[in-house]
Amino acid sequence: MNQGSIHYALLDNHYVIKFTGEVRLTQCSSLGAHIEKVISSDECEHVLVDVTEATCLDSTTLGLIAKLAVRAKNRGLPAPMVVSTHDDVTRTLLSMGFDQIFVFLDVLPLTQYELIQVPLIQESAEQMQQRIIKAHKVLMSLNDSNYEAFNSLIAALEEK
Template sequence: MSTDIKENKYLIGEYNNEIFIKFVGNATMKNSKTLEEVFNNIFTGEKKEIVLDFEECNYMDSTMLGLIAKTAIRLKKEWNQFLYEINSSNMVKTSLKSTGVYNLMKHLDDIKQEVELKELENKDFDDKSEKAKHILEAHKTLMGLSDENKKIFKNVVEMLEKDLDK
C-alpha cells in the first residue's frame, strides 16, 4: 500500500560554492533546530551560496519563516549575499510573500545541476527554554519585516517573553 505522506526532513548537498538544502514535508518549529544548526555551521566556514529547494515542501510555519528570514538577513550582513529559493509551490510562495520573507531572497527558475543530497539527522531542543528562545527570535525577526507582521505576531512574542521571564 503506497502513501503520499512524506516524512519531514531536510536533504543537503554541495556543488562548487553552493549548498543546496531541500525541504521535504512540513518545515516547522519541531524540525527547525536541525536547520538552524546547519545554517550556523555554514557561517563558520568559507563563504558559500545557499539555495533552498521547496519543491517537496508542503507547509512552513512562522518559526521556520522567521529562521529563513534571520538567515537571509545574516547572509546579506556578513557575506553580502542573498539566500536563493527554487521550486516553491503556491502555498510556500504565499507564506514567504505574506510575511515579507520572499523579499529577502533571490528567486531562481531552475537549476540544471544534479546535486547529490544526503539526509540530515534531526536535532531536538535541549529544553523548553532553548525552544522558547528559538521561537521568540524567529518571531521577532518576522515582526521586523513589516507592520502587518508586528500585529500578527505581537501576542506570540509577548507570551514567549512572559514564559521566559518566569
C-alpha cells in the first residue's frame, strides 16, 4: 500500500489542497478538520484540488472533498477546480457526480505554490463514525447512484 499524504497552501486567497498516493479513512479526521478551518476563513476565495499524484481516494475522502465544494458554493465562492490526470481517478470523480460541483482541469495551472502537510488529528471512534456518516451523506446528495450505493452503509452506521 502506498500511504498517501495531504498537503495544502493558502496564498493570495487561493487555497490549494494536494492528495498523493492512497488517501484513506485514517487521514479523514485531519482532512475534515482542516477543510472546516480553511473554508470558514475569509482568506479563502478560490479552491483548487490537485489529485494528479493520487492513486486512490476512498469514499470518505471523496465525501470530504465534495463537502469542500458544497461549502465553497454556500459561501458564494466560484466553483472549485479539480485537477486530475489519471483516468481511474477521473472516472471515479465523474461517477460520483463531481462534475456537478467542480470545474475539471487536466493540467495544473502554472502558478507555483509551497505545500504544507495537513497536521494529523486523532478522533474518538464516535467522532470518526460521525465524520464518515456526514462525508457519505454529501456523496449521497450528489446523485441517485451514490444514494443507492451508500444508503445501506449509512443506515448501518447510524444504528450503532
